[in-house]
Amino acid sequence: MEHPDAQPRRGRSVAPRGRAARPRQAEVARLAGVSQATVSLVLAKKQKSITISDETRRKVLAAARELGYVPDPAASRLAAAHNNLLGVFSFTATFPTEVQHSYYPFLVGVEQEAASRGYDLVLFTGSSPGGAGAGAPEALGRVRLADGCLFLGRHIPTDQLRRFVAEGFPAVHIGRRDELEGLSWVGADYASATQDVIAHLARLGHRRVMLVREDDEAPASTDRERGFREGLAAEGLTGEVVRTDDLAQELTAARMRAWHDNGVTAFVAEETDTGGAWRGLVAAVRAAALDVPGEVSLALLGSPPSDLAADPVPTGFDIPRRELGAAAVRLLASLVAGDPAPEPLVACTFRPGTTSGPANSTAQGVS
Amino acid sequence: MEHPDAQPRRGRSVAPRGRAARPRQAEVARLAGVSQATVSLVLAKKQKSITISDETRRKVLAAARELGYVPDPAASRLAAAHNNLLGVFSFTATFPTEVQHSYYPFLVGVEQEAASRGYDLVLFTGSSPGGAGAGAPEALGRVRLADGCLFLGRHIPTDQLRRFVAEGFPAVHIGRRDELEGLSWVGADYASATQDVIAHLARLGHRRVMLVREDDEAPASTDRERGFREGLAAEGLTGEVVRTDDLAQELTAARMRAWHDNGVTAFVAEETDTGGAWRGLVAAVRAAALDVPGEVSLALLGSPPSDLAADPVPTGFDIPRRELGAAAVRLLASLVAGDPAPEPLVACTFRPGTTSGPANSTAQGVS
């Protein structure tokens, strides 16, 4: 049943070129004069089992260091253990050329948190343009090389994720994702943040507020609208929602003035990829020659597009992308470890800005 | 030697939580009525070996699809002796908070090229602040888990890298790194690019040029100085090098005027982290009330700091960081595959800019 060591290995091609093979536990064992299993035990620092003599432990550790031993992640994982690798998968390039919608802020948090927990990161490039098997269903399968995986991007196919949750593979989506029962996610608490903005406007005396949003079904949008409505209710305000795909059509100078005459003293816009809602709102107010914040107050539910980030600084809130990335890693790590999951919502930070001020009491209309 | 299937498996704990097991090749084989090996062959679409009958292929494919078979990456990588992973190691955080000296531009190229070659990326966080084993010597050992590794950053310990080259572990340093015999690297061709800038100035009629550089021994600096001297020689110009740690001390209005009176009509500054040389040069020229490019021409050997990237756009060259990242991956991939190494130098792109113009012939001094 056994074969002489001298016999060429079967079922395997020789290693390409005479590259020095990575040391294996077996070689560490030989050098330390123990069995391979002992090496595995020693190196599994998991449990400080006293079942290993200090003498042996020392020898093994020394041998491992001398040989520069590094565990094979594939083997570890195959043997149903873990490999200290956390995957990061996005359906668009992780590092896009247009830094506009890049995941950089998230990755800062992801890297920091992963580092502090001793995880390395595997960036799965399967979905990058030109990537091998881009869009192919098996592209997602590769993430199983890691102990768990983070998913970023707005359009990760639900059915692919469903498989992971069914199998119990630790997966965390960055951004709320409720439609898939059982999928873990972390997200910004848009609802609360929006409610805070409404409360801020209420404190300033505004009684009638309008929300401008694009026609979109993304959770990020609906969360804001929910927060808006809850905010109105909580503060006893009235308001409306303008929901459209054609801002220019809807937000004309005439309508702005009409709304204002009707008692609307504050407008809030949701953040979108292009900043379209905010852009349209600002343009319309300007066209209507309404003074901000003298006659009307403006607020942005998120961060402004970079080209109009300052002057004026919009009242609103900032999405803590870094913290979100860190939270994602924390959640993923707890899933991997089987620990109870932490809070998935992270708070946004209120930004006072300069586009809101006391309501002009003379403009109060009927409610 | 064999054991009954009914017997509980040994050497293995039960799967945590009753998660559904994924189908394996063996089950596909059973359903298709073939052997596991055949399944493996069929699914290895790698080679369109005609060694499989269409009939069998069909059955296997059908069975695989019906079961929703997805290959286990850990297993295939274990069996294949490589894992399609390329490491990325930097001694500072890969995603620093200060985007100033971030590796983002490199990573864009790295990701693209890695994706197009079917590699995934492992970002080693060992060196990140707070990272487990930050700074520890064995932190670098972990990179061996990949098929090869990219190193970025200016201060990767030479002795650590020496080990990799000794073992034949594929390692590529981004940035010239000659002091370590045998270490592969890719770098921008600063010398040629600098020479081009000198040639440009020569064509404009300048005969006497001065180089301003910080007191630094980095290859990026010395390459530029070399290109500067070679450029002078090739064009038959004269010039000097101002090398100092204290720009303010050296670059005074008085000295600028003195140099100018002495026939210096063009100044070139090297690019540094802070943009100090360029900053100092611009300030000094302004203090000396010298017109640019009327009286003196200025050039920057690299890219300007973002706060003064425009107005005026410096004559000089841009470092193709994206391309450099891609080139690094190409080189690393060829090392991994044992193919001949490609060209390590990537060309910089000349940037005309607006800070250089025809030499003022009346100012020609003695050479």
Place this chain on the structure above:
DNA sequence: TTGTATGCGTTATCAC
């Protein structure tokens, strides 16, 4: 053309 046998490096169990 397909099946058989073996090994990849690791973990985990069981005897010693």
Place this chain on the structure above:
DNA sequence: GTGATAACGCATACAA
């Protein structure tokens, strides 16, 4: 406390 030994799921010489 330590050493055999059996999987993990897949790939591949080699036999049939």
